[in-house]
Amino acid sequence: MRRLLNTLYVTSEGAWLKIDGANIVMMIESEERGRIPAHMLESLVCFGRVLVSPPLMAYCCEQAIAISYFTPNGRFQARVEGPVSGNVLLRRTQYRATDDPERCVPIIRHLLIGKIHNQRAVARRQLRDRGDRLHDADRRALESTVKRLERIGTRLLETYDAQVLRGLEGEAAQSYFGSFAALINSEEDEFVFSGRNRRPPRDRVNALLSFLYTLLTHDCRSALEQTGLDSAVGFLHRDRPGRPSLALDLAEEFRPILADRLALTLINRRQIKAKDFSVAESGAVLLSDDARKTVLTTYQERKREELTHPFLGETAPLGLVPSLQAQLLARHLRGDLDAYPPFIWQ
Amino acid sequence: MEEEDIIVPISALQHYLYCDRQCALIHLERIWQENRHTAEGRVLHERADRYGHEQRRGVHTAMALPLACERLGLTGYADVVEFEQGDTVRIVRPVEYKRGRPKAHRADEVQLCAQALCLEEMMSVDIPEGALFYGQTKRRKPVAFDQALRQLTEDIAAETRALIRHGKTPRAVYVAKKCNGCSLIDHCQPQAMSSHAPVAQWLAAQLRH
Numbered sequence: 027m028r029r030l031l032n033t034l035y036v037t038s039e040g041a042w043l044k045i046d047g048a049n050i051v052m053m054i055e056s057e058e059r060g061r062i063p064a065h066m067l068e069s070l071v072c073f074g075r076v077l078v079s080p081p082l083m084a085y086c087c088e089q090a091i092a093i094s095y096f097t098p099n100g101r102f103q104a105r106v107e108g109p110v111s112g113n114v115l116l117r118r119t120q121y122r123a124t125d126d127p128e129r130c131v132p133i134i135r136h137l138l139i140g141k142i143h144n145q146r147a148v149a150r151r152q153l154r155d156r157g158d159r160l161h162d163a164d165r166r167a168l169e170s171t172v173k174r175l176e177r178i179g180t181r182l183l184e185t186y187d188a189q190v191l192r193g194l195e196g197e198a199a200q201s202y203f204g205s206f207a208a209l210i211n212s213e214e215d216e217f218v219f220s221g222r223n224r225r226p227p228r229d230r231v232n233a234l235l236s237f238l239y240t241l242l243t244h245d246c247r248s249a250l251e252q253t254g255l256d257s258a259v260g261f262l263h264r265d266r267p268g269r270p271s272l273a274l275d276l277a278e279e280f281r282p283i284l285a286d287r288l289a290l291t292l293i294n295r296r297q298i299k300a301k302d303f304s305v306a307e308s309g310a311v312l313l314s315d316d317a318r319k320t321v322l323t324t325y326q327e328r329k330r331e332e333l334t335h336p337f338l339g340e341t342a343p344l345g346l347v348p349s350l351q352a353q354l355l356a357r358h359l360r361g362d363l364d365a366y367p368p369f370i371w372q
Numbered sequence: 373m374e375e376e377d378i379i380v381p382i383s384a385l386q387h388y389l390y391c392d393r394q395c396a397l398i399h400l401e402r403i404w405q406e407n408r409h410t411a412e413g414r415v416l417h418e419r420a421d422r423y424g425h426e427q428r429r430g431v432h433t434a435m436a437l438p439l440a441c442e443r444l445g446l447t448g449y450a451d452v453v454e455f456e457q458g459d460t461v462r463i464v465r466p467v468e469y470k471r472g473r474p475k476a477h478r479a480d481e482v483q484l485c486a487q488a489l490c491l492e493e494m495m496s497v498d499i500p501e502g503a504l505f506y507g508q509t510k511r512r513k514p515v516a517f518d519q520a521l522r523q524l525t526e527d528i529a530a531e532t533r534a535l536i537r538h539g540k541t542p543r544a545v546y547v548a549k550k551c552n553g554c555s556l557i558d559h560c561q562p563q564a565m566s567s568h569a570p571v572a573q574w575l576a577a578q579l580r581h
Contacts, residue, residue, distance in 0.1 A: 113401050115539050136575070143579060179579065254401065336578055338564050357565060360401075360541055365571035370578040 033069045033245070034062065035322045036076045037098075037315060043070075044079040067091055069248045071241075073318070074098040078106070092248040096240065098315070105247075113254045119359050120272075124259050127188060133261045133358070133366050134191050139182050140279035140368025141195070145202045146175040147371050148282045152209050164208035171205040174198075192262070202282075206231075209290050216300030217293050226310035230303045233311040234292065237318065238285035239277070241325055242348075246280070247273035249348040253356045276351060279369045284344065288328050292321065337367040380532050382439070382448030382486045385525070388532045389479040390550070395532060396541040397556050431456050439490035444529045450487045464491055466502040473508040478524065480504050481515050485525040488517050 034050070036043065042053040045064060052060040064085065069092040072078065078086075078093060083106050086093050093106040123129040149168050157165060178198045185191050199222070207219045210231070219231040227233040247270050250257040260271025262278065292298040302317030313321070329345025342350060351369050358366045380399075387395035422436040432455040440447045452467040466487040470480060481504070488499040501516045515521075535542070544565040551562045 116401065136571075139575065139579070337574065338561060353559070353561075357561070358571075362541070362543065362565045363571055365575075367571045367574060370575075372578075 032062075032066055033071055033326065034067055035071045035073070037073045037319060037322075039075050039098075041072075041075075042077045042079070043072075043082055045082040045085050050082065064089075069093070069244070071096065071244060090252055092244070092251065094244050094247075116254045116356060116360065117256050120255055120259060123359055124261055130261045131186055131188055131191070133355075134188055135182055135185065136366045136368045137262055137275055137278050138191055138195050138198075139179060140370060141281065142175050142179050142182065142198045144279055144282040144369070144371045145198060145286075146172055146179070148209070148286055149175070149202065149205065156211070160208065164205075167205035167208050171201050174201045195262075206286075209286075211294045216303075226306075226308070228309050228311060230300065230311055231289065231293070233303060233313055234289045234298065234321070235285060237313055237321060238289055238325065239281065241322070242277050242280055242285050243270060243273050245345070246270075246276040246348045246352075249352040250276060252349060253352040255352060255356055255359075276348060276355070279351065280348060283371045284325075284328065288321075288325060291328075292324060297324065333371075336370045336372065378533050378536050379440075379445050379447050380529060380536065382446055382483055382490075384532050384536075385446075385486055385528050386479045386483050388528055388535065389477060389482060391554065392531075392535060393542045393544055393560060393562075394554060394556055396535055397559060399532075399536060400539060400541060439487060439494065441486070441490040441493050443493060444486075444489060444526065445533060446486055446490060446529060448487070448490070450491070453487075453491065462497065464495065464497050464499050466491060466499070467505060467512075468502070469505050469507065471507045473506050474504070474513060478521070481521055482525045482528055484515055485517050485521050486529065489522070489525065 036052065038052070038054055038059070040054060041059070044051055044053065046061075048064055049061050050064050050067060051058055067086075067089075070078070070086060072093070072095050074097065076095070083093065085091075087107065095103040095105065097103060123133070149171050153160075153165065153168050153172065160168070175198055178194050178201075182191060182194055185194065203219075203222045210217050210219060217231055219229065222235070223229070223232050224236050227236045247257045250272055255272060257270045257273040259265060260273075260275040263269065263271035263274045265271060297320055298317055302314050302320075304312050304314065306312060326345075329343060331344045332341055333344055333347075334340070335342050335347065335350060337354065338350065347369055354363065355366050357363050384395055384399050387398055423434075423438070424436070425432060425434045427433075434453045434455070435451070437450045437453050438448075439450055450466045451469050454463075454465045454467060456463040456465070466484055468480065468484050468487070474480075484502045484504060488502055491497070492499050499517060501514055503512050503514050505512045544560055544562040546562040546566050551557055551560070554560070
């Protein structure tokens with residue numbers, strides 16, 4: 027198993043990254059500002075004007091280290107790829123499976139069962155931990171969400187049509203985000219949340235969620251590519267140029283447990299405050315540079331949390347779970363497993 | 373895959389003898405593990421750079437000799453090949469260096485024999501024997517390329533080719549002694565993959581929590 031190595035996030039404008047022997051070195055204005063051993067690196071994420079030297083790019087491609095570029099606000103711009111790795115036979119199998127509704131439906135169903143179960147688990151945990159301190163309206167909203175998600179989960183198990191499955195997912199999202207505000211303990215009305223919006227996010231909670239989903243998608247993409255799957259060809263998300271559909275598919279199970287929970291932790295522990303955001307003239311809400319660093323650090327810490335993998339029965343850090351799920355998906359496509367076992371967070 | 377396109381690395385025979393699934397994971401799925409391909413690539417690279425030869429007491433030794441056998445569709449390297457002028461014929465002897473100690477199974481002998489079959493075809497000679505040198509015991513063990521070993525090597529080469537042609541990874545079978553010593557156990561997940569309970573059953577149990 028690949029140990030959970032580090033993702034290096036570079037947010038310093040004008041940084042120049044190069045390889046020096048066995049180290050990756052960050053220079054700013056011709057001064058060395060940081061140095062880490064290259065073998066510790068699993069992926070490299072650059073925000074804004076960050077330059078990566080060609081020899082470092084070559085090293086990363088050779089070692090299957092993902093390099094992605096994002097705007098300072100976390101919008102994906104580009105990534106660097108070396109020669110396509112992984113197995114052509116696996117990718118062909120993946121394309122055949124994504125073209126075949128008979129094979130798509132069971133995979134979509136299990137992805138969504140994972141996602142919706144994990145959404146329910148997030149809501150249940152809040153009720154368990156803070157149920158007695160919640161306002162009545164909030165508690166009732168969460169209880170009703172938990173019940174609805176449970177019912178939707180049961181219906182997913184009996185649904186054999188991809189469109190109906192997608193419709194059920196929409197229903198679940200409405201219910202879950204409908205009571206998401208009850209998960210926010212902040213009394214500040216700066217963290218008012220009334221449903222998901224994006225592109226651009228128009229409130230602070232959505233800005234934070236969008237940024238975390240970006241990080242999660244990057245990790246899922248690397249996980250798939252290390253496994254040899256094509257991150258652009260999905261089951262639940264259909265092909266769209268430039269869209270990493272399979273990475274988005276894989277991210278679904280982890281949104282509640284990795285991203286949503288982390289957003290709640292950051293807000294509820296006051297690690298992120300209202301002043302960490304700015305509101306643009308258009309109403310779009312942006313995270314400040316310092317806050318983005320706080321999010322990245324906490325995200326990396328969260329990924330080190332150990333848990334027992336429900337299907338494999340092994341202990342693994344949370345950050346490695348996307349890689350394990352990508353492997354299980356590949357093993358299912360190759361015929362080792364009769365179905366894809368989703369990640370069920372207990 | 374076209375039959376003539378399937379060139380089997382000699383190292384794959386050893387993997388196959390250890391476990392056909394391991395062989396498929398490495399040579400079919402090309403799994404990326406601890407910089408495996410880069411490490412192997414480096415070794416090959418270094419080997420290609422390391423080619424050399426020396427002359428000592430009438431023995432000419434070639435190191436890191438690139439090999440191929442058209443008939444069996446094999447390719448690879450020989451660590452060391454010794455050439456001696458015998459009374460009538462030139463004696464050619466592949467010698468393979470192993471870090472460990474002699475093993476119960478015949479993987480090392482098969483690898484050596486595969487090298488001999490390559491050399492026989494490339495140089496049109498007969499090679500009666502080679503040697504394995506074990507680092508742990510510091511002993512050189514002669515290996516006779518008798519009919520049985522040649523047949524075994526050709527059979528393994530044919531089976532490995534068939535595995536690659538078929539393009540499908542064999543199912544996992546968990547054998548504690550073998551699996552626990554395998555560096556690919558985390559990728560293979562033999563216990564999870566060979567348990568026959570359908571995933572749906574497992575999922576139903578999970579959802580009851």
